[in-house]
Amino acid sequence: MIQTLNTLSSKCSVPLSSSYVTDLNRRRKLKVGYPKYDAFLKHNNKSHVGDLVPPLVEENNDFVVEGVNTLMMNSSNSDRDEESYDEEKMNGGNDDGEEEGEKDVIDVRELGNSLQSVKTVKDVEEVLKDKGDLPLQVYSTIIRWFGKEKRVESAMVLFDWMKKRKIETNGSFAPNLFIYNCMLGVVKQCENFAEMEDILNEMAQDGISYNVATYNTLMAIYIEKAEGEKALDMFKEIDRNGLTPSPVSYSQVIQAYRRMEDGNGALSFFIEFREKYKQGEIGKDDDGENWEKEFKKLERFTVRVCYQIMRCWLVSSENKSSNVLRFLINMDNAGIQLTRAELERLVWACTREDHYIVVKELYIRIREKYDKISLSVCNHTIWLLGKAKKWWAALEVYENLLDKGPQPNNLSHELVMSHFKFLLSAGKRRGFWKWCVKLLNKMEEKGLKPGSNEWNTVLIACSKASESLAAVQIFRRMVENGVKPTIISYGALLSALEKGKLYDEAFRVWDHMLKVGVKPNVYNYTIMASIYTAQGNFSRVDTIIKEMVTSGIEITTVTYNAIISSSARNGMSSAAYEWFHRMKVQNIAPNEVTYEMLIEALANDGKPRLAYELYLRARNEGLVLALKAYDAILKSAKTHGATIDVGEVNHDRKELHRKRICCNNCVT
Structure with missing residues (x-):
């Protein structure tokens, strides 16, 4: 036995x-x-x-x-x-x-x-x-x-x-x-x-002669050899030889399409199989198979293969985002849906900037079809959209976390904050102060607490746009929200007040800054020197310069340029010229801005000859001045009947114009 x-x-x-x-x-x-x-x-x-x-x-x-x-x-x-x-x-x-x-x-x-x-x-x-x-x-x-x-x-x-x-x-x-x-x-x-x-x-x-098991084994061998077409030929031979495919035969065909990364082929084959099954053409011979059970298995296997093929497309070195989007639509038309887990794994497979459109589509599908979504998937979506510079789309995902869940974690906050910082920085560079204020309001609406960097960014944007009142309001909100102003905060506010000629408010801010123990830097001192210059209070300007020296702060061209520019803007060309000489005595080299502001001030004050001498000095020092400096000299000489050698001025003007045309052509 x-x-x-x-x-x-x-x-x-x-x-x-x-x-x-x-x-x-x-x-x-x-x-x-x-x-x-x-x-x-x-x-x-x-x-x-x-x-x-x-x-x-x-x-x-x-x-x-x-x-x-x-x-x-x-x-x-x-x-x-x-x-x-x-x-x-x-x-x-x-x-x-x-x-x-x-x-x-x-x-x-x-x-x-x-x-x-x-x-x-x-x-x-x-x-x-x-x-x-x-x-x-x-x-x-x-x-x-x-x-x-x-x-x-x-x-x-x-x-x-x-x-x-x-x-x-x-x-x-x-x-x-x-x-x-x-x-x-x-x-x-x-x-x-x-x-x-x-x-x-x-x-x-x-x-x-072969039986179905023989063909199935041959199909498996060809699939292992990466010869998918031959595997498909073996399946066709089953029917040509009067045999009935087994469930294994059908699954082998799907696997062959998987190895060829032909998602549409696998999908079309399953659709054809499904139609034959529903019409009773498969399993009609009572071959002992539980075809109802096998159909469900094959359907699930097809979905799995479709997921695997899309994942291969996403991790490919080529950009196949359009392939994935089209294939998702084809699956919808076929009535075949990925599970939430598979959709989320596809989100994780999206890592390139050009995948943003795919990750957004996958995220929307998960939200619409399922009650839950993984927080890590949401964070990954926020990260990728930000990487692709789709910050507003990333913000929408964050808003969904707040409204629909799951509740955002520290990583969610950090990702969104980084996007806000980038947007604020862009607004600051371009002087879009209103946009920066709106972003700041948006952060507070969504429960994000702006830090000193965000407040300072908005203050600087207001300063660049000469929006003094807006800068004051932002500074007050900053203090009311418990954020301690930094030296950058005070500097931006002082700059905005200086541009708005709100000198008394600037003095109060300066005194408050010193009172709370914030030590001024070269930028703060420069702004105050410019304000005192605009008031004609040069004794206070001298005091500022001495304080800078006492504090060990190096006086640079920028500080002298601020004094000269403020003098020029307020019609004090003689004072500007005096500070120019003091600058030379201190061995601080003037730059193009120094000469341009001083030449323009002297020319406007009816001193074309002195302006012309400064022009020649700048040329001898190898500096290339802006066209407006030449135009100011010529206009002043003509207005006041001064005799100067305009030939050299016109020559330099034409030469500069020619160089700029050449540079523009190179850029074009």
Whole structure:
């Protein structure tokens, strides 16, 4: 009798009695039978989708029949189930018995272990010399185990021995279709594809036709070889040869499209399969398959493959965003939807700036179709939209977090704050003070607390736009919100007040700044020097300069330029000229701004000759002045009847104009 097997220590035995066939026929009449040889091939959960392809769901891989665990095979190959049944019928049904009490049995585990080390046909003969004639299913079981253990050499040697036995027995013992299918399975599992053609040639010579399991195995081999088109050709041959595809056949086609990254091909194939299934064309032959269950598995597998293909597109070095968007629409039209988990994993696959349109679409789909969304996915979406400079779209995602959940975390705040900072900086550079104020208001509306950097950015924008009143209001809001003003805050406010000629307010801010212990920097001192200059209070200007020296602050060209410019704007050209000489005495080199402001002030004050002398000095120092300085000299000389050599001035003016035209052409 056949003893119980398991993968650890139990034995599977095969009767050796020469009278077992006659005995079995007698027992059939008595309706008493022995366990089948294919007991160690049957699976307790017959599954097709996922055979020879990655499984859709992790399943128990132990093979159990009538409470008997198998010896070696834990493959999920459902085609083997069909083959075992067919092989049993070919071998005469339950033809493995022995008289009760007979003790001659063979340990298939021990036999497999003995054969796994064979190197030649003679080695096989040595192992099997005392075993007698064993059923082919014993050899198919061992070959399958060799495939699982990646022992292709052992399988090939055993196969060669079987071919030798065929010759010796004049064909009474020969490999059958199931043996050949097992050998193809070994080729696939061991990825030893070079042996495939030899095995197929042997089948052709023996006149053995393929069955569905053969085609399925060949399809799997071609898929592993990245020859998807050939795998699809094998599927077409199934129908041409009058065979009915199994669930495995359909799943192999989907997998072939997966390897080719042809999402539309996989989708079209499934749609065609679905229509045939609904019309009753599939499963009409009552082939024993649970097609309702297999249809659901194949549908889920198709969705999985569609997800995998889109992910491949997203991680590709090329920009395939349009492919993903079109494919999502095609899936919608086909009535096939990704799960929330798959949509979120696709969001994570979006990392390039040009993926922003995909990540936005995926985010919208998750929000519309599912009640929940991962906070990490929302944060990733905010990050990518900001990276692509789609800050307002990123802000919408943040607003959804506040309105719909999940509640934003510290990372969410940091990401949105970084976007606000960028927008504020852009507004500051361009002087869009109103835009900056609106952004600041938006931050407060959404529960984001602006820091000193954000307040200072808005203050600087107001200062650049000479919006004194707006700067004062922002400064007050800053203090009211508990944010301590910095030296930059005071500097921006002083600059705005100076531009608005609100000198008294500027003095109060200055006194408050000193009172709270904020030490002025060169920028603050320069602004105050400019304010005192505008008032004509040069004694206070001298005091500012001395304080700067005492405080160890280096006096630069910028400070003197502010004094000279303020003098020029207020019609005090003589004072501007005096501070120019003081600048030279202090060995502080004037720049283009210094000369341009002073020349323009002198020219407007009716001193074209002195302005002209300064122009010549600037030219000798290698400085290139703006056109308005030349125009001011010419206009003043003409108005006041001064005689100057305008030839040089006009020459320089034309030369500068020519250089600027050349520069513009180069840029264009």
